[in-house]
Amino acid sequence: MTRIYKHRLFWPVVALLALLLACTIKRPDILGISVLDGHLFGAPIDILRNSSPLLLVSLGMTLVIATRGIDLSVGAIVAISGAVALTFIASSSNPGSVGTAIGAIVVALGLCVILGAFNGLLVANFGIQPIVATLILMTAGRGVAMLITNGQITTVNSAPFSKLASGFVLGLPVAALIAYGVFAVVALVVRRTALGMLLEAVGINPEASRLAGVKSKTLVFTVYVLCGLLSGLAGLIFAANTMAADANNAGLFIELDAILAVVIGGTSLAGGKFNLAGTMIGVLIITTLTLAVTVLGISPLVTSLFKAIVVIAVTLMMSTRLRAMFGSLRDRRRYQEVGA
Amino acid sequence: MIDSTSASRAEQITVQHSQPTNPTVQMAGITVEFPGVKALDGVDFRLFPGEVHALMGENGAGKSTLIKALTGVNPIAAGTISVNGSSMRFNGPADAREHGISTVYQEVNLCTNLTVAENIMLGSEPRRFGGLDWRTMRRQAKVYLERMGLDIDPSSSLGSHSLAVQQLVAISRAMVVDAKVLILDEPTSSLDTDEVEQLFTVMRQLRDDGVAILFVSHFLDQIYAIADRITVLRNGQLVQERMKDQLPQRELVSLMIAGTSDAQVSRANERVAVTERAADAKPLLQAVGLGRKGAVQPFNLDLYPGEVIGLAGLLGSGRTELARLLYGADKADVGSIKLAGEPVKLRTPRQALGRKIAYTSEDRKGEGVIGDLTVAENIILGLQAARGWIRPLPTVKATQVVDAYIKALGVRPANPNALLKNLSGGNQQKVLLARWLATAPKLLLLDEPTRGIDIGAKTEIMNLVSELAEQGMSVVFISAELEEVLRLSDRIVVMRDHEKVAEIASTPEVDVPRLIEIIATGEEDK
Numbered sequence: 097m098t099r100i101y102k103h104r105l106f107w108p109v110v111a112l113l114a115l116l117l118a119c120t121i122k123r124p125d126i127l128g129i130s131v132l133d134g135h136l137f138g139a140p141i142d143i144l145r146n147s148s149p150l151l152l153v154s155l156g157m158t159l160v161i162a163t164r165g166i167d168l169s170v171g172a173i174v175a176i177s178g179a180v181a182l183t184f185i186a187s188s189s190n191p192g193s194v195g196t197a198i199g200a201i202v203v204a205l206g207l208c209v210i211l212g213a214f215n216g217l218l219v220a221n222f223g224i225q226p227i228v229a230t231l232i233l234m235t236a237g238r239g240v241a242m243l244i245t246n247g248q249i250t251t252v253n254s255a256p257f258s259k260l261a262s263g264f265v266l267g268l269p270v271a272a273l274i275a276y277g278v279f280a281v282v283a284l285v286v287r288r289t290a291l292g293m294l295l296e297a298v299g300i301n302p303e304a305s306r307l308a309g310v311k312s313k314t315l316v317f318t319v320y321v322l323c324g325l326l327s328g329l330a331g332l333i334f335a336a337n338t339m340a341a342d343a344n345n346a347g348l349f350i351e352l353d354a355i356l357a358v359v360i361g362g363t364s365l366a367g368g369k370f371n372l373a374g375t376m377i378g379v380l381i382i383t384t385l386t387l388a389v390t391v392l393g394i395s396p397l398v399t400s401l402f403k404a405i406v407v408i409a410v411t412l413m414m415s416t417r418l419r420a421m422f423g424s425l426r427d428r429r430r431y432q433e434v435g436a
Numbered sequence: 437m438i439d440s441t442s443a444s445r446a447e448q449i450t451v452q453h454s455q456p457t458n459p460t461v462q463m464a465g466i467t468v469e470f471p472g473v474k475a476l477d478g479v480d481f482r483l484f485p486g487e488v489h490a491l492m493g494e495n496g497a498g499k500s501t502l503i504k505a506l507t508g509v510n511p512i513a514a515g516t517i518s519v520n521g522s523s524m525r526f527n528g529p530a531d532a533r534e535h536g537i538s539t540v541y542q543e544v545n546l547c548t549n550l551t552v553a554e555n556i557m558l559g560s561e562p563r564r565f566g567g568l569d570w571r572t573m574r575r576q577a578k579v580y581l582e583r584m585g586l587d588i589d590p591s592s593s594l595g596s597h598s599l600a601v602q603q604l605v606a607i608s609r610a611m612v613v614d615a616k617v618l619i620l621d622e623p624t625s626s627l628d629t630d631e632v633e634q635l636f637t638v639m640r641q642l643r644d645d646g647v648a649i650l651f652v653s654h655f656l657d658q659i660y661a662i663a664d665r666i667t668v669l670r671n672g673q674l675v676q677e678r679m680k681d682q683l684p685q686r687e688l689v690s691l692m693i694a695g696t697s698d699a700q701v702s703r704a705n706e707r708v709a710v711t712e713r714a715a716d717a718k719p720l721l722q723a724v725g726l727g728r729k730g731a732v733q734p735f736n737l738d739l740y741p742g743e744v745i746g747l748a749g750l751l752g753s754g755r756t757e758l759a760r761l762l763y764g765a766d767k768a769d770v771g772s773i774k775l776a777g778e779p780v781k782l783r784t785p786r787q788a789l790g791r792k793i794a795y796t797s798e799d800r801k802g803e804g805v806i807g808d809l810t811v812a813e814n815i816i817l818g819l820q821a822a823r824g825w826i827r828p829l830p831t832v833k834a835t836q837v838v839d840a841y842i843k844a845l846g847v848r849p850a851n852p853n854a855l856l857k858n859l860s861g862g863n864q865q866k867v868l869l870a871r872w873l874a875t876a877p878k879l880l881l882l883d884e885p886t887r888g889i890d891i892g893a894k895t896e897i898m899n900l901v902s903e904l905a906e907q908g909m910s911v912v913f914i915s916a917e918l919e920e921v922l923r924l925s926d927r928i929v930v931m932r933d934h935e936k937v938a939e940i941a942s943t944p945e946v947d948v949p950r951l952i953e954i955i956a957t958g959e960e961d962k
Contacts, residue, residue, distance in 0.1 A: 290820045290828040290829070293809070293813055294825050296809060300807065301803075301805065303803050304806055305821075308806075308817045308818050308871065309786045309790075310786075310817070310821040311786055369808055
């Protein structure tokens with residue numbers, strides 16, 4: 097029992113369940129799942145689907161943070177990815193074909209890999225501080241997206257492309273299948289190969305890792321490329337959801353939500369040890385918060401305050417110092433009992 | 437209940453050694469636990485005013501833990517601390533410092549990018565008109581520096597000074613708060629003889645002023661030169677507390693390392709230097725005119741399999757820099773390296789590792805230990821780095837390697853899943869050695885592998901080096917302790933002012949004074 101209490105994901109999970117519970121009390125049927133036309137519908141499914149882009153971005157962010165870095169440009173990459181894909185479709189002769197959709201995806205993701213490589217180059221090879229290096233693309237990136245869309249919100253129709261967001265396979269939303277599938281694959285690769293350990297080593301002590309023969313530069317570079325690619329994928333899901341390339345608002349502030357999800361999940365911003373399962377729970381909490389705001393009928397005026405309170409509560413409960421304080425209180429009580 | 441037992445224990449001690457004055461600090465029944473490690477087990481300890489009290493013990497005996505328990509860095513599971521008769525518990529070094537207990541740690545914990553004056557006065561800065569009074573700060577800092585006999589510019593950046601000077605600055609800083617208790621945790625490990633003497637002068641002066649000084653050092657001569665009272669810990673338990681005059685050196689050593697037999701110690705002593713190698717022996721590595729601007733002047737060096745080359749020289753003489761060039765940790769800008777006769781490029785540690793060269797840095801904390809990874813992960817890191825991330829070391833193989841080295845090197849605690857940061861310095865060093873030995877190197881570059889670790893672990897490591905050389909490994913051994921260099925090496929390379937000045941065979945005629953002469957004059961001829 098005490099073991100569960102001490103697990104570092106205990107409080108995030110409690111927060112998630114508490115949010116869901118609060119919603120259920122307000123609307124008892126909220127967690128129900130119904131089948132319509134062979135597709136699953138309901139709030140839980142919505143949470144899964146709505147969390148998809150953030151999950152992808154947070155996954156990349158977790159790995160970047162593990163190497164002592166940070167990637168502020170993910171939101172801009174989301175915007176660029178969507179802009180490129182939709183502009184590609186809009187300018188093609190046959191917007192509705194599957195080939196065009198695949199072409200759009202490949203071109204967009206390809207560009208995002210290059211953008212990630214740009215970040216990686218600045219951080220790993222030129223030794224620029226990650227926060228500064230990625231700030232460049234964060235500010236410039238939306239400008240690039242504006243250039244691509246000519247400053248207009250391009251709206252296109254492409255049934256195959258929109259399936260990314262609204263389609264269903266095996267009764268589940270395609271977006272969620274992609275995001276959680278990619279998440280599972282990356283998590284598996286990271287923990288089954290030595291990648292996870294080497295990333296942690298680089299994050300904890302870069303110089304010791306270099307002297308131990310770890311190719312830290314290559315690793316750090318790769319992680320930024322991966323983060324760019326995952327953000328690009330998130331951008332495609334965003335774009336497919338609205339089918340409008342909005343250079344200004346697509347993925348706006350998603351970098352902050354992603355960093356938050358990583359922190360809630362118990363990965364330290366100081367780098368080193370990282371926790372992918374924690375990041376997933378962090379993403380679910382943030383997405384559920386948005387749902388809870390609607391369900392609980394919280395006024396839009398205090399929405400941010402409500403979010404902030406939940407986040408503060410979770411991070412405080414996870415703080416090692418606070419836990420040590422509680423721990424010493426408990427221990428003292430125990431000694432008193434022994435003494436008596 | 438706990439309180440009454442520890443009180444009775446404390447009484448026993450007081451009966452054993454009656455003392456006119458009351459102790460400034462009295463610790464009783466101190467127990468400290470880490471996950472998987474019981475670092476201290478019911479230890480009693482006292483500090484009297486006007487005394488230098490040496491805390492002795494092997495690595496992992498609990499010296500640092502006891503200090504951290506006193507200053508509140510480590511939480512205490514059981515036991516009491518009283519300062520000047522009243523019961524106390526500090527929240528951390530800053531809290532302890534406010535109550536007159538100042539600590540100077542083994543590794544210099546200062547801000548190298550701030551000035552010397554700022555480092556000394558940090559936390560007690562003189563203020564004027566709501567801002568900092570820089571001029572007074574510099575003047576006051578100068579006074580503290582002069583007390584230490586240090587003639588350096590208070591407005592110079594701390595990082596521009598040698599490690600030794602930084603250490604003395606750290607001690608100056610400790611004195612700013614008018615400390616009643618001064619804790620010196622291995623302050624001398626990076627100081628040369630003159631600097632140690634300088635430090636001792638200051639320590640004696642402070643002692644005569646009534647300061648209680650807790651002194652930790654691995655140098656027996658220093659202990660006997662400065663200490664009044666000695667407490668010996670072993671495996672987290674108190675062995676004995678005695679006045680120095682009643683504890684002969686030999687007995688002290690045996691108290692510290694019960695279990696290390698004399699045979700083991702003498703074997704290291706008896707290593708016979710191989711001064712003549714077989715006529716057909718081919719060098720494993722040849723450095724030809726290798727050098728790096730500002731680090732090492734171009735030098736030639738041949739390393740043979742089965743030979744131990746000792747690198748002797750003062751701090752900052754280029755010993756470390758030479759080793760780093762051979763490992764590719766720094767890039768050479770002139771010269772070339774031949775490995776088994778073939779020219780090779782060693783530009784990164786990774787390349788050197790691929791050529792079966794291994795290097796342990798002198799900066800264990802900064803360049804070796806990956807504290808938040810486990811012992812097992814730290815050991816397999818080198819092997820794994822050589823394989824690349826995509827091919828993980830099979831679990832069975834990893835477990836085998838880890839268990840074998842933990843056993844062979846006697847890592848304590850023998851728990852592969854303990855975080856490396858929770859181990860003592862000597863055991864961390866063993867884990868780092870294991871990391872390199874696991875890669876089966878042909879050339880092992882050891883930079884101060886014995887610094888800051890106790891006699892037991894030192895002996896173990898030196899025996900290991902001998903064995904490795906016997907098995908045909910080529911070893912470069914760097915140490916500030918000339919006896920160690922003489923004892924282990926077949927040949928000795930002397931460094932002076934970033935230059936290789938001599939290379940001599942370690943014949944019986946070569947002794948410490950002779951080596952010192954070469955280091956001092958840079959001349960090989962008698």
